[in-house]
Amino acid sequence: MNQFxxxxxxxxxxxxSALAEAKTFRATEVDSSKxxxxxxxxxxxxxxxxxEGDELPVSFLAEGYLFSTTxxxxxxxxxxxxxxxxxxxxxxxxxxxxxxxxxxxxxQVITGSLTAGAGNETNHGVANNIQINLKAFIKN
Numbered sequence: 001m002n003q004f005x006x007x008x009x010x011x012x013x014x015x016x017s018a019l020a021e022a023k024t025f026r027a028t029e030v031d032s033s034k035x036x037x038x039x040x041x042x043x044x045x046x047x048x049x050x051x052e053g054d055e056l057p058v059s060f061l062a063e064g065y066l067f068s069t070t071x072x073x074x075x076x077x078x079x080x081x082x083x084x085x086x087x088x089x090x091x092x093x094x095x096x097x098x099x100x101x102x103x104x105x106x107x108q109v110i111t112g113s114l115t116a117g118a119g120n121e122t123n124h125g126v127a128n129n130i131q132i133n134l135k136a137f138i139k140n
Contacts, residue, residue: 044089054079112136
C-alpha cells in the first residue's frame with residue numbers, strides 16, 4: 001500500500017468515527033419537538049448537556065382513573081453542576097457523564113429518592129397542597 005492510499009484510508013477511518021459520534025444539544029435548546037423525537041426513537045445518538053447555572057422549566061402532570069391535573073403551573077429547576085445525558089440507538093439505557101467524556105449507566109452515577117406528602121400550614125384541616133420531593137446525589 002503506497003503512502004497516498006494510507007492517507008486516504010486513515011482519513012476515511014477518521015471521518016467515519018467522527019460521523020458516528022453523538023450530536024450534542026444544550027438542555028436549554030431542546031424544545032418540545034426535539035423531546036418528542038427523542039422519546040419516540042426518531043432521534044438517536046444524542047447527548048444533552050446541562051450547564052451549571054441553567055434554569056429549566058418543569059411541569060407536573062397527573063392523569064388516570066382516580067385523579068388528573070386540573071391546573072398546571074411551571075416551576076424551574078436550577079442546574080448546580082455540569083452533567084451530560086447520552087441516548088444511543090439500540091440501547092434503552094440512558095448514560096450519564098460528569099465530565100462530558102466518560103459515560104456510565106445513569107444508576108451507576110446518581111442515587112436519590114422521590115417522596116410525597118401533604119402539607120397544611122393555614123387551616124389545620126384538610127391538606128392544602130401535596131408536596132413532591134425529588135432528591136438526587138452523586139454516588140461515591
